[in-house]
Amino acid sequence: MSKHENASGAERRKRQRFVATRWGNVCFWVEIDGVRQPVNDLSLEGFSLSWGVPLPEPLDLPFVLHLEGIPDQIRGTARTVNFVLGAEGGLLGCRFLSFEGDGAERLHEWLTIHVISTATIRISETEAAAIVSGPSLV
Template sequence: MELQTASATAAVPRGERRKRQRFVAKRWGQVCFWVVIDGERLPVNDLSLEGFSVPWGSPLAEPEAFPFVLELEGIPDVIRGMAETVNFVLAMDGGLMGCRFVALSRDATERLHEWLTLHVISTATIRITEADAAAIVSGPSLV
């Protein structure tokens, strides 16, 4: 697998919050994005072009880089790359580990943009064009 440095996030200091819009990784109340880390398939909590968060039991002692496989429910293609842990948010049932993309396979960035654009269109409560959805995905955080 050929990996490339994720240029959009490489200059962002460790612990810095994502600058791009995050999307809840559910569709009609069901998880639709999954990530496989160390052979374990975990539900993605939220996802952006910069990274993702997943349920995690406790914070790591040190930041860690790791390979991952991102999946979209019902789609046979996957996105492979490297991510690093950047933060942990405590919750009653453990917490959420925030991860930033460090390197993605050559076509992964385009595929992720397509997946998120489709996700925005399919979860919108008003009619939205593909161009509008793509602009939302590429644009800054609206929250």
């Protein structure tokens, strides 16, 4: 196991993670080195995406996040923190290091909208925002 992998397998994020699909369709995308890829899951702390092989060492990666159907972007830098091999390949976990401009606030807004639109019961914007900001529920 490389230094880059999380030896305990424990979740590192303290905030709630959200599956980056809506009704079976990818709605969050990340662009790294000019390549747009679907996001697996997303939180205020970071994201994961499919990745072929483990990286030998952690890397700081400039990224651009996209929300399907929204022309705005969120730019920043993330650090690779772990790699998990699963049945369908590997997942690379990345932790946000910094955002350009109002990127952190925009991410919170995007996730709040995502929670409202995917909830199976009626939920207010205030309740959705609290879920996004709150601790992990799983």
